[in-house]
Each structure stands twice: as structure tokens, then as C-alpha cells.
Amino acid sequence: MNEAIDPKVIVALDYPTPAPALSLVERLQPSLCRLKVGKELFTASGPELLDKLMRGGFDVFLDLKFHDIPNTTAQACKAAASLGVWMVNVHALGGRKMLDAAQEAVSSSAQQTKLIAVTLLTSMAKQDLIELGINESPAEMVLRLARMTKDCGLDGVVCSAQEASLLRENCGEEFCLVTPGIRPLQASLNDQSRVMSPLDAIKEGSSYLVIGRPVTQAKDPLQALLDINKELEGLAI
Numbered sequence: 001m002n003e004a005i006d007p008k009v010i011v012a013l014d015y016p017t018p019a020p021a022l023s024l025v026e027r028l029q030p031s032l033c034r035l036k037v038g039k040e041l042f043t044a045s046g047p048e049l050l051d052k053l054m055r056g057g058f059d060v061f062l063d064l065k066f067h068d069i070p071n072t073t074a075q076a077c078k079a080a081a082s083l084g085v086w087m088v089n090v091h092a093l094g095g096r097k098m099l100d101a102a103q104e105a106v107s108s109s110a111q112q113t114k115l116i117a118v119t120l121l122t123s124m125a126k127q128d129l130i131e132l133g134i135n136e137s138p139a140e141m142v143l144r145l146a147r148m149t150k151d152c153g154l155d156g157v158v159c160s161a162q163e164a165s166l167l168r169e170n171c172g173e174e175f176c177l178v179t180p181g182i183r184p185l186q187a188s189l190n191d192q193s194r195v196m197s198p199l200d201a202i203k204e205g206s207s208y209l210v211i212g213r214p215v216t217q218a219k220d221p222l223q224a225l226l227d228i229n230k231e232l233e234g235l236a237i
Helices: 018-025 039-045 047-055 068-080 095-109 124-130 138-151 163-173 198-204 221-232
Strands: 008-012 036-037 061-065 086-091 115-118 154-157 176-180 208-211
Touching: 008 176, 008 198, 008 221, 018 047, 018 138, 036 039, 036 047, 039 047, 039 061, 061 068, 068 086, 068 095, 095 115, 095 138, 115 138, 115 176, 115 208, 124 138, 138 154, 138 163, 163 176, 198 208, 198 221
Parallel strands: 008 036, 008 208, 036 061, 061 086, 086 115, 115 154, 154 176, 176 208
Antiparallel strands: none
């Protein structure tokens, strides 16, 4: 795993099949990014793709958002960790018992896989919560779920960069904050409601930035990734 290098960008491989994902990865560098494999691509390709990516030197965030009864979630997390992935996640809304079971399963694995929990999807806004019968603001709900996640011993959470400073203040410097919804200033919002630029997100306390289309749909993906990393270093793009 690239802990010594610790690239802050996680490129989201949001593809329906392995071929375009592998074609993109051939143009990227492990020193500049990690990779995220989500439900669609993993369902289409399975563990074989993860092995190819890791043999290429990339750390992999397996983004399957497990959410089930405690034992089922724990066994799924254990199986994911056994694949050698860098990070795996669950839904914090599964509750304390589920989080405890997942954390125990991953911590007992021989792998050093990070376990984080999804707080609130970045596509959701206040009105979406109201329709679910939740009267808290997105920030209030995210903070409550993050505190519970930390209490259960997980490494961190997935959250919007807009909540990063709040969580950093309340959960400490070592708590891992993985933030989707990151868009360079010139990029479109697409289906994300709560977004922020890469540099602003890091300044707000984000640990890692999940970035998809601004890299994967760029004419030159490697250059787009280089530009983002330069921005994070405080250099001119």
C-alpha cells in the first residue's frame, strides 16, 4: 500500500465494464492517486479486476457501502479485507451493532484494510431528509453519525467536504475524512449537490478526495490528475 507516498486523490472508476477502467488506469500513476471501485464495476468484474489494479501498484478503495444485519456485514467486510484492498466502507445508518461487528471483523484480518462509514450521500440535501422524516440538517446528521462511527473504532467516514471542518473539529486530526463531490472550479456539478474544489476541501480538513469525471472524462486524464495534485501543492495550474 502507498502509505509512504499517500496520494490524496482517489479516482473513481465509475465504468460499467473492466475494459474502459483498465484503459484509463494505464494512463495514470500510483504515485498520484488511488482508485475507487464501486458497485457497478465490481458487480461486472469481481475480485479479478481488483487484483489487476493492485498488481499495477495502485491502492484500491472498494466502495460497496455494506448495509445489512451485523453478522452479514461483518462477513462481507472480512471477505473484502481478505482481497487486500486499502479501504472498504459500510453505511453508518446500519447502526452501532453493525459498525461494531464490521470493525471487529476487519481488525481481526491479517490485512491492514481501513474501514470507514458513509454518513450521508453527497447527492442528498435538506429536502431529501425531510421526505425521509428526518428533521436534522445534513450537517447535524453527518456529525451525529460520524461521532457514532468514531465511538465504534472505525478509521473514519465518507462525508461532504462542506462538513469536513466540523468533523475535523469534533472527531480529531487522526479521523479519516473521505470526501466525494470534489470538482475543480471549471468542472460541472453533474449529480452532486454538495461540492467543493480540491484545494478548498483539503483546507477544510478532508483527508482524501474522491474525483471521478473531471479525471475520467478529461481529454488527457493524466494531465488533469497532475493539475489537481499541483493545486493541492499550492502551485499554479
